Amino acid sequence: xxxxxxxxxxxxxxxxxxxxxxxxxxxxxxAIKTLENQCKWRRYRSGERIFARGSVGREVFFIVEGExxxxxxxxxxxxxxxxxxxxxxxxxxxxxxxxxxRSANVVAFEDSLVAVLGAEQFVAILKHNxxxxxxxxxxxxxxxxxxxxxxxxxxxxxxxxxxCAELLRLVKRDAxxxxxxxxKPLPSLRQIAGxxxxxxxxxxxxxxxxxxxxxxxxxxxxxxxxxxxxLEDFARASQ
Numbered sequence: 001x002x003x004x005x006x007x008x009x010x011x012x013x014x015x016x017x018x019x020x021x022x023x024x025x026x027x028x029x030x031a032i033k034t035l036e037n038q039c040k041w042r043r044y045r046s047g048e049r050i051f052a053r054g055s056v057g058r059e060v061f062f063i064v065e066g067e068x069x070x071x072x073x074x075x076x077x078x079x080x081x082x083x084x085x086x087x088x089x090x091x092x093x094x095x096x097x098x099x100x101x102r103s104a105n106v107v108a109f110e111d112s113l114v115a116v117l118g119a120e121q122f123v124a125i126l127k128h129n130x131x132x133x134x135x136x137x138x139x140x141x142x143x144x145x146x147x148x149x150x151x152x153x154x155x156x157x158x159x160x161x162x163x164c165a166e167l168l169r170l171v172k173r174d175a176x177x178x179x180x181x182x183x184k185p186l187p188s189l190r191q192i193a194g195x196x197x198x199x200x201x202x203x204x205x206x207x208x209x210x211x212x213x214x215x216x217x218x219x220x221x222x223x224x225x226x227x228x229x230x231l232e233d234f235a236r237a238s239q
Contacts, residue, residue, distance in 0.1 A: 016041055018115060021062045023090045023139070026131040035125075039115035044068075044108035051092065055102045058119035060092045066112025069194065071105040081194035083143075084109060093136060096122045109191070162196035163206040164235035167216075171225050181228050185221035210234070 018024055018032050018039070027035070039062070044050055050068060051057055061068075063085050070083045070091065082104060085091050095102055096119040126133045167183065174180040187195075193203040207223075210216040215230045216223055225231055 016115075017064070018062055020088050021064070021090065021115075022088045023132060023135055024062075024125075026129065026135075035117065035121070036115070038121050039117050042114050042116060044112050044114065046108055046110045048108045050106040050108060050114070051102050053102050053105045057092075057102065058095045058099060060090060060096045060117045060119065060122045061106070062115040062117065063087050063089045063091065064113045064115055066114075067109040068112055068114075069107050069109040071107060079105070080197040081191075084191065084195070090139075093122070093140070095119070097126075159196065159198035159202045160206045160209075161235050162198060163192060163203050164231055166192055166196045167223070167225070168228075168231060168235060171223075171228070171231075174224075181225035183223040183225070186218070186223040 016036060018036050024032065024035070041064075044066075050061060053072075065087050067087070068085045068091060069081055070085065071079045072082045073079055085106075091106055092102075094100070099119075126136065170183045170187070171181045172183070174182045174184075186192075189200045189203045189207075193200045196203070207216070207218075210231070211218070213227075213230065215227045215234065216225050218224075
């Protein structure tokens with residue numbers, strides 16, 4: 001499969017910056033400017049494919065604005081969400097390093113601006129910058145661990161349990177109220193369902209079961225977990 005051809009666009013100068021890409025944060029300003037000039041800048045509309053599983057492209061994609069979805073497929077051929085990458089993240093590193101085909105489909109989850117860097121330039125950065133190489137190793141290790149968790153969940157947990165497991169991954173302590181747990185903001189039902197490899201309707205039904213039990217409550221765009229142990233129990237046993 002070939003990568004989708006997307007028109008290279010000219011963006012406003014303030015948008016065309018790699019200064020907020022986390023992997024590159026140890027580079028100085030001059031090095032960042034050099035990379036910006038080496039990149040091709042592309043916009044993708046929501047739902048547009050950035051690259052396809054099995055394609056041969058080796059470029060690295062820096063997500064400057066927006067959000068992209070990384071998709072795999074189960075044995076039945078149904079697409080499942082493996083992860084989301086947001087502004088500041090990087091995708092496509094594996095193919096740049098090992099020269100193999102793309103291992104997943106990547107689709108724009110919302111309108112996005114990306115900077116595309118050739119594999120040779122990216123590998124040169126890794127060879128000459130130990131801090132970036134080590135950071136990338138940590139990220140790839142995290143991806144492997146996350147993948148192992150996803151495989152286990154998909155094989156043994158029911159859909160409602162997977163929704164609760166996803167909520168537990170997202171929830172953080174509220175900075176202003178240490179005893180309170182919050183998901184700020186709560187992702188859309190479509191995003192939660194995709195991450196749990198189920199439907200929007202199942203995600204909505206699961207959340208609606210948490211509210212009357214006082215396990216969680218919704219306030220504006222945020223979800224507050226009032227009883228984390230109960231949510232953990234809910235994730236372990238089918239309701």
